[in-house]
Amino acid sequence: MATPASQADITLAIAFDAPTDATHARDLALNLGLPLLGLLADQQQPCPYQALLLVAGRQLAVQLTGKGAPGPLRVDFGSGAMRHRRKSGANELLGRAMGIGKKTQLRVLDGTAGLGRDAFVLADLGARVTLCERSAVVAHLLRSGIEAAVGSDDDWLSSVAQRMELRAGETCELSLLPGQFDVVYLDPMFPPRDKRAAVKKDMAVFQRLLGASASGAAAAELLGWALAQDVARVVVKRPVRAPALGERPVSHCIRGKTVRYDVYVLRSLTA
Ligand SMILES: C[S@@+](CC[C@H](N)C(=O)[O-])C[C@H]1O[C@@H](n2cnc3c(N)ncnc32)[C@H](O)[C@@H]1O
Secondary structure, X not given: OOEOXXXXXXXXXXXXXXXXXXHHHHHHHHHHOOOXXXXXXXXXOOOOOOEXXXXXXXXXXXXXXXXXXXXXXXXXOOOHHHHHHHHHOOHXXXXXXXXXXXXXXXXXXXXXXXXXHHHHHHHHOOOEEEEEEOEHHHHHHHHHHHHHHHOOOOHHHHHHHOOEEEEXXXXXXXXXXXXXXXXXXXXXXXXXXXXXXXXXXXXHHXXXXXXXXXXXXXXXXXXXXXXXOOOOXXXXXXXXXXXXXXXXXXXXXXXXXXXXXEEEEOOOOXX
């Protein structure tokens, strides 16, 4: 079951860019149980909702309303930031933690898909990634981003996105077949809600969208579920100085400047 949009920390409604988007917007409003406002250009100011889910063609975006609101949050795998991340070398740590290269076309379950950035990196490194996301709104954003990338003219972008498959809902409710995946990847991590910290604006919007659904206990439970699956390893992304999740000792860690990947080896990846 996906987490309903009503659990967000913000009041949310749907608006659309052009009259041709009306049907898609209405279907989405019914699906998510959100109010449908109508054309974006017709909306009254100030907007009575704190954020709008904007429909523009097949692309979705979340836009906070009000003065000084940051730009829209959308899933754009072809963005400069994603292309930069591809070249920056930071992906090597994630790839090493996951065991990329130890097996051809690693099959990964990303149990905390979010905006799909890590999953895209893994798909770009050659893995086949199934992404599971429990927030219904986030899952819709992600689906629109994957579909846009698959349909892109950019062959690289399209071929990477074709290695990504989304399932909306709670990861712990998945029934995995024995050996279906090689690695379960979990990133339950959030930047601190500390106003002094420079939490990136898009991540701040993302956190408000998810509301209070994230907790340490829930993350430890998710790790327990992952460790009980028939996979070769489980990898958990953590802030570099944070304690490990759960009780089980970590097999080894791959450390970056700000994040750490805790690797739980259950069996050999090459077996
Ligand atoms: C920190 S974000 C992950 C960011 C992601 N790694 C990325 O690169 O964009 C965590 C996400 O996991 C989702 N999530 C947390 N626990 C989950 C669970 N048990 N089942 C499915 N999704 C979950 C949250 O809704 C949130 O969107």
